[in-house]
Amino acid sequence: MVWRKGLGMALVIGFGCVAHANETATGPAELPPIGAFMDEAEFGYVSISPDGKHLAQFMRVDGIGRFQVLTYPGREPVINFNLGERQQVGNMLWLSDTRVLTSPRRYLIGFDFLVPTGELYTVDIETGSVRSLGIGAPLHLLPDDPDHILILRYSAKAFAEAHRLNINSGHTRRLTRSAMRTGNLLADINGGLTMSDGVNGDFEYEVRHRKDGERWRLVHSSPYAGASWAPVHFGPTPDTWYTFDDRSAATAGLGLYNSEDNTHELIIRHPRVDVSGLLADFNGHAWAVRFDHHYPAVQYLDKNHPLAAQHAAISKMFPEDEVQFLNYTRDHRLTVAFISGDRRPGDYVLVNLETRKIEPLAQRRPQLTREMLAPMNPVEIRVRDGDTIYAYVTSPEAAERPGPLVVMVHGGPHGIRDFWGFNTQVQLLASRGYHVLGVNFRGSGGYGREYLRKGFGEWGALMQDDVTDATRWAVESGIADAERICIFGGSYGAYSALMGVAREPDLYRCAIGAAGVYDLSIMESSGDVRALRGGITYIRQILRGAQDKPERSPVNLADRIKARVLLMHGGEDRRAPMEHARRMRAALEEAGNPAEWLYDIEQGHGAAGNEPRREMYQRVLDFLAESTGARSTDGA
Structure with a gap:
């Protein structure tokens, strides 16, 4: 298996080419200013609603942050909030076809980046109303319960606590807490809270599991940077978890842990680099993994998954760049993708699986053309000790x-x-x-x-x-x-x-x-x-x-x-x-x-x-x- 980025151009019938705006045959007319590189990007994120009828986006106009929701395909604004210079929307998560969960980020004293505040707000695109839901981080959307989601909050004693949040009233009910201070809780495929991990006072990593009503049971521990495995996402059944596992080789591969019989199965491993990401579809089911050797590369866990075929086709169109799928409609008919590379700061596009077309949405840094970069x-360099x-x-x-x-x-x-x-x-x-x-x-x-x-x-x-x-x-x-x-x-x-x-x-x-x-x-x-x-x-x-x-x-x-x-x-x-x-x-x-x-x-x-x-x-x-x-x- 060859783990490098292809350099040849392949054409996919039906997919149109997305060119970088302002590209010319003669190259840049003048030296790009510092701000073109170092200012906040003009677009921060774009997300499609589950039914494909709206697009939510964060953008900056003259340095002022704005959160917008547009109709699709008409792209008429229905929501347009001014967020000021020192704030932006950090996360967008569609709770339904007409309601978006957002969480802001702000510049805080002591930090050179926008810091997540932990505040949760819902925006109703039909009424324009905004409701504060307090502090927390989304943990599981509970798709069978349209009125509730699971969120994580940290207690005064630094335990991670899972709460069931009513997205209509803002009322919460505490369900459980992590096995250790500054730890984490993971939800299984159904929203069950049976897995917790974190670092103990001796900076040793621990994984603990429990069944309903039982105490937390230690299933793995390792010193910092020791041979280890870590749960990263729920698996295909309630008793399984995808893991990053480096116990049997020099690099961390993707594994599957079964908590019922305490067994592990290796799915895929790269011989020279660790697995660097797991890609999931609208329902949270994993369909691919990412490795970053010299170039980024994606390996499909299920080549028959519609997103795998879609991603493979688009990647062939942009052999010099990377294609990342960000979010989808519930039927995976429409996908917001991000195309970027060493000479492409990043373009948001909308991929239509039915029409096999790519529609440009926004550019992060439109001032910078490929010729300027x-x-x-x-x-690979051999150093003095060999x-x-x-x-x-x-x-x-x-x-x-x-x-x-x-x-x-x-x-x-x-x-x-x-x-x-x-x-x-x-x-x-x-x-x-x-x-x-x-x-x-x-x-x-x-x-x-x-x-x-x-x-x-x-x-x-x-x-x-x-x-x-x-x-x-x-x-x-x-x-x-x-x-x-x-x-x-x-x-x-x-x-x-x-x-x-x-x-x-x-x-x-x-x-x-x-x-x-x-x-x-x-x-x-x-x-x-x-x-x-x-x-x-x-x-x-x-x-x-x-x-x-x-x-x-x-x-x-x-x-x-x-x-x-x-x-x-x-x-x-x-x-x-x-x-x-x-x-x-x-x-x-x-x-x-x-x-x-x-x-x-x-x-x-x-x-x-x-x-x-x-x-x-x-x-x-x-x-x-x-x-x-x-x-x-x-x-x-």
Whole structure:
């Protein structure tokens, strides 16, 4: 079986082609502004009603968020709510043909992203009325009971509680709670609450099951990143659960657990990457799984499912992009799909199974055309100890070779990884002529348990060596000009950027750290990770003594740094408190290499809002241009 994205074009009879708006044969007329990449996208989500007669959507007009419901196919607005600049609809879930359940997201102090508020509202499209249903998260729609759904709420003692919610009156009845604090409850195919999982006080993962009226019974436990299985979705019968399972191999595959006889069956596994998603139809029945090796790939669990045939046909139409099915009518006749790729920010389309037509609905970033964007290519790199790591190289077609390179280090770092596809930061840098290298160093997620575990205790050591080896590979491959390389990251990525210029003072011309951790010795006494259940145990497991080694913290290595440094931090950062940036800045000052400084007292773990992001990336582009001799930008 070949696990890579096809490059050939195939035609499907009856399906029309959806072109990206504003594409021309002559390419872009001018440099796209920073805001085209870094502003909030113009469209956030589109959803079709179960009967196919309405479309719900969230959009932004001149920076103002709006929730709309339109008739279909006429597309006449019947609902149009103004949500302001700092709020958007996070989730849309049709409870009936005429009622939508929504939940907002807002910018909150300390966060650089829109945070789910947990508030639930129903919108009646016939009357226009909006009803608040309190706080919670949908758990099961109870399709045989049109007046109720199941929701999850967290109690004051941090237990997940399942409630039966009357969607007409807002009244709730508590049913049960999770087996442990900060745990989770899963509903079976009929809405039965028999499965719970979560992390205990020693940061060990546990799965517990019970039958009606019985106590919770431990059916599985494992240490963090140990061989494990986790329930992710109800199976085809009340006693079965789909699981992600890596106990018998290096990667996590899709399994099926039978709680009646406590047995497991492996359904599908990729030899090099973990399963990354499970796709379900209107009724919640799984029909496909997703893997992300070099490119995203979908494997069908039931090739005879109507969605499988539909998805296969459309994917052949867009061989250079990814097709994701988002939501459907109850008969699966109409499907809202999202088509995106490295050079396509994302188009919402409506797929009609009967007419075999694709109808464009909306574009996330219509200012950006394919010609303005650069291809992202996966690479495998052999590093110094003989292992193979994974990376992505994004290079503008007209870029110098060798030319200026920016090494982008992802945050996290454990369990997080870079993926193929449209990336706003990467494409902004590429639009200014930079090659961009994203490295999935060991310790990143998605490549199996051992790949993840190899990063434990290796902050500033093996994990940093992987980034260094990837950078040198880019030089040896003729991509990067050895005299014009910078390294840039946020959170852990900022730590890696500063460690990079400290450990390899002649490799990089500049380093940019955003919302960074620079002193591992204060990880257990500052930041919000330590306050999580098992947080201190987690920190000790991933650092494994690195916090006690001065040479693992860039704040202690400032005298080795020759490169120019830009530090950016927010005064409300709770994940990486301001003390990290203050110490790093003071150390560089004392070493005679004062850092450039961008500080915003109102920002948190990154930049929230269009204007702060434009300011931040204007500063980044100017700093990179001064350091590498590449072009900067002409406005936001």
